[in-house]
Amino acid sequence: MSRDTAVQAEPAGAASEHGKFASDAGVQRPRDGGDERAGSGAASEGGAARASVDEQRRLYTEMLRIRRFEETAARAYTQGKISGFLHLYIGQEAIAVATADLMRPGDRVVTTYRDHGFAIALGCDSGACMAELFGKATGLVGGVGGSMHFFARDKGLWGGYAIVGSHVPVAAGHAFASKYNQDGAVTFCFLGEGAMHIGATAEGMNLAGLWKLPIVFVIENNLYAMGTPLRRQSPVDDLTTRAPGWALDHDRWVVDDVVATRNRLARIAERARNEERPALVELLTYRFRGHSMSDPGKYRTKEEVDAWRKTDPLARGEAELRGAGLSDADLESIDAAVVAEMDAAVAFADASPPPAPEHRFRHHLVEDDP
Amino acid sequence: MSRDTAVQAEPAGAASEHGKFASDAGVQRPRDGGDERAGSGAASEGGAARASVDEQRRLYTEMLRIRRFEETAARAYTQGKISGFLHLYIGQEAIAVATADLMRPGDRVVTTYRDHGFAIALGCDSGACMAELFGKATGLVGGVGGSMHFFARDKGLWGGYAIVGSHVPVAAGHAFASKYNQDGAVTFCFLGEGAMHIGATAEGMNLAGLWKLPIVFVIENNLYAMGTPLRRQSPVDDLTTRAPGWALDHDRWVVDDVVATRNRLARIAERARNEERPALVELLTYRFRGHSMSDPGKYRTKEEVDAWRKTDPLARGEAELRGAGLSDADLESIDAAVVAEMDAAVAFADASPPPAPEHRFRHHLVEDDP
Amino acid sequence: MATLQIREALRHAIDEEMARDERVFVIGEEVGHYDGAYKVTEGLLAKYGERRVVDTPIAEAGFAGVGIGAAMAGLRPIVEFMTFNFSAVAFDQILNNAAKLRQLSNGQFTLPIVFRGPNAAAHMLSSTHSQAFESFYCGFPGVKVVSVATPADAKGLLKSAIRDDNPIIFFESEVMYSVKGEVPDGEHLIPIGKAEIKRPGSGVTVVTWGQGLAIALAAAELAQAEGLSCEVIDLRTLRPLDDDAVVASVRKTNRCVLVYHGWPYGGTGAEVSDRVMRLCFDDLDAPILRVCYEDLNMPYAENLEHLVIPSPARALEAIREVAYRQH
Amino acid sequence: MATLQIREALRHAIDEEMARDERVFVIGEEVGHYDGAYKVTEGLLAKYGERRVVDTPIAEAGFAGVGIGAAMAGLRPIVEFMTFNFSAVAFDQILNNAAKLRQLSNGQFTLPIVFRGPNAAAHMLSSTHSQAFESFYCGFPGVKVVSVATPADAKGLLKSAIRDDNPIIFFESEVMYSVKGEVPDGEHLIPIGKAEIKRPGSGVTVVTWGQGLAIALAAAELAQAEGLSCEVIDLRTLRPLDDDAVVASVRKTNRCVLVYHGWPYGGTGAEVSDRVMRLCFDDLDAPILRVCYEDLNMPYAENLEHLVIPSPARALEAIREVAYRQH
Ligand SMILES: Cc1ncc(C[n+]2csc(CCOP(=O)(O)OP(=O)(O)O)c2C)c(N)n1
Ligand SMILES: Cc1ncc(C[n+]2csc(CCOP(=O)(O)OP(=O)(O)O)c2C)c(N)n1
């Protein structure tokens, strides 16, 4: 299914009922099955069934690449090859993959410190990504940024930002420039649900709504900000209740399917691009690891984690490929290639030199550059 | 009518229809007559008719005291007796008077730099207020704060603040302390509609909603932030559309009547006090003068100003007193007393000494005090 | 040479650069329809339209961030803070985004952005509205900081700032917008990073900037009447500092006084003092003295405000002291 | 004497003061259910409950403001910033509310509030998470600023800070929370405003604070091996500065080096330098030198980070230089 194919989900902006998304029970989990509205809409629009097997395989492989990259990085972290903060994207991969797949040339992604997944999905070299984590000269940003600050302008990755919420006005600025230049680009600004309660976010969203900027704000609601569940962050469970106050289109679903998520998000993006309708989208998702490597995640029950494993889009992708006829061997060979890629990434990062000492003086001011 | 009498307006939180309040026409004006919803509700609940003549006279006199105080200050400003910024409250008096009248002992008002009206309404000595504007030792805060920073703790005035929005979390902190101490007090936090788009406001309101603090946020929507009309501040005309996102009760009306405004606000306050229901109230009002003394207000048409004069609660108060049988002479004698008070305030301020030079060292740290 | 107010000089700079480069735009509160809170941008909306003269709501972090994002995308924003006091709510945007994104992105993004507006005390605005912010913004790498005190400098340095590819913090003053002076005709650019001797002298070096200049010049005049010659150096750029200009003067005079609007603890004043101490250690005949705000929140009352803000008399005292003149 | 980690010493201070005074409460991100991002507040929620150990959303301006408002109402908040880097978004609340409301209200309101958390570089957190904020917060009146480097100081000064009726900015360090040391038993209070000689010596005065202390002590050890005796003074309180302690030492040694985590331009380091220059002008035999961060955004890569952060070797060099020792 090409990214241009019309999709049939109900209109975004009307989809959300502002209902409670069971988070008040103490255990945060996806709404009990049966309610299609709560899911990506895969079933209602035929979802994955409308993607070709090739496409499914491609998207599945992309998600798997992220997962394996993250697992590999986690291992390297415990081996002491990576330091500082390392925030893994495991469980949320479908969002980056869906976004990368629907983006048009010139579109931009702005995201948080949880940024590796976007880099991989957008086509950054996994070796350069790993080398960045290792603090090497060959890293995506030369070893000066580390995990939280991946930038790849040519791939559309306009950066990973580490002060919660502060990137939201900056992303609005990217969209402002698009409107100023009439360049037709859409900016996708990702933020955690924890970033919905800080001032910069509110300011950026109001400006986007006021100026009708070509931007889609996507909340990756993984239900926790570090150890703080949504119910201790905000008195509302449905964060799209804030959209009308800024005149933003809105939509909200559980990310259980990469194809449906892509399609539903694509339509919202095209309205932002063509109809001056910026949007706020809330994607319910889950991170299977702790907030960062130092977080044991004791604030969650095994029960809760297991409930979310059932809707893991990667597992679903695998099941669908099997359903479409792929064998164990087929899947193993996909995985083997991905694992080999990540092994090579580590080897590359290991073999790379650290930044030259003079590199620390570079890039502060333009005149610092040689 | 005592402040305890139940009022019959429709429930706050349900009253607002999030309708457009004609501001997209270029001319900002009250909704054309006939729609009671848009007004304070005076007609629907019997309004002023249910206040005794004594009470009406008292509230009218309070409003008049503020107006005359402001006019007197404006004159003193042009005479060079007052300097810095001077933001007048002319047109908005009913809000301060209504609030002061419904407050219970221990309740607090936190407001902006447009703060004289609250000081007068809360019973601060008009001489001390004028002396503050004159920068005198006898001023409300000893001449160190000036127009923008009136404080009178014993009267419930917990301050005038001059960084837009920054007082909103502080006011939430006052309410937090009330909840912590179970002191039964309500904090009334006033802000301009221009303060609804800055981060601190959003943060403070979310915290208040999250923690169910005993606070009522009151937007004094006078349609302009300096020269910027609401339509260039925000994509929504009804700012209470933001309340659901923070789980705040909400209500919204045109302030054309002091009694009705008091009654409607009182009920909201009691819910904040007794039922853990913080609220966001939007009061449509108008300032007849410029933003501050240096603003000629060229961004408004005479037409628009005239339209608002028709709903000036002070004029309405006067008309109702006449209707209740007060003569020209009665009204003139009220005014004469008020004018005399303000003349005395000026005389007091004139005669007062400037702060002692050492006073500038005081009150930074507790050990600075003698 | 035309005689212009500082406000006009600034306006001409913006106007010329907007005419020259389509990517330059102005954004801030009241910059457009209101023609600027202090009329610096007067007439620009009429000339360039809403696309390039952008009124904002009160949301300093928001519109500073929008400026930063727009700069990353290749535009050249001029962000007006109505006064720098209000930049306190945008502090994070300047510290963590404007000053860092070029380095964090390893040079992938460049941020040609100017943050400008009036700074420090005006007249009787009390403590939240009377603060000098250069000491905060000079304190970290990744930005340049400019402070202007004459119409010619205002125009020449603002034009250079707009053309500079780095984030620039550009300080003006409410009470100086109407100050008049000659401004060279035609293309007038002053390089960032160069101090200027505003009054040559031989006895005491007086280093100053911004609102300090008028005080320093007045004090120099008073000193001259007492037979004490002062060399007044206007730093103009506060980061990077023009060490050479200051050092050359102090090597000659062996004495140094600083005169500026701002708090005494740390900041730009202490930095200049430290550098002079270090670079001219063997040349100094007296301790370096700083004449600035008293270490107090600015009071509203006029008599108190006058005591807190440095005066020519206080500057003269310091000049006498470093020259070991008793009076 | 008990041997405690700094994190434990801080926790004991908070615990004792919460037990002593019902008005004391803790507020911040992850302070309660998560037991503190760095476990300083571990166990306090269990002991004192949600009323007095308050988890917040990510809203530093919001909860700093709530703390300020609560303090005005008579409570005694301890506001934790997960790290001081995140206080950048609350800068206005500290500058314009915490530091000013007592004076603006002419003493009607008093603000007994502590803002605390780790400060400056930890390890490989790159530029937005490796900043030393004391230079910003020391720069204005209305607050006191404390920085602790040992368990005993951590406990004694935090207890004093909580009992102090003024707004206090209290700096700790991520990389020092596990540092152990002896802490006196029983009621242990250290007065705010007093520096301490952490190593007596005679040849060079080394002034330091916070993470600088370990570097300074290591450098003093290296210098001793070369026959150079250093007196290491830990300022502990950065505002107000204990001039007397520093001056007394420099009058004796005639030489001064500063060692600290923080940028070189301005700030606390330049302020100390300026005061020593002024107050010990005739005593100084060499320029005062400062050993601190290079004037750069902190890079992630370990080798680069090591170059930017001051090391004992760099401190030793400066010590040699002020002692005019060639190597
Ligand atoms: C202003 C600010 N405050 C605190 C932090 C520390 N911090 C980093 S990530 C995080 C949690 C963010 O949660 P959320 O927005 O939900 O994103 P997630 O990590 O779940 O993807 C916190 C508190 C920060 N980086 N910036
Ligand atoms: C953070 C901040 N930005 C800008 C200003 C300058 N300023 C003072 S009042 C004002 C307009 C406020 O409008 P509104 O909130 O509607 O209140 P009103 O004056 O109409 O009562 C502005 C822009 C300020 N004081 N603080």
Ligand SMILES: [Mg+2]
């Ligand atoms: Mg989250």
Ligand SMILES: [Mg+2]
């Ligand atoms: Mg207004």
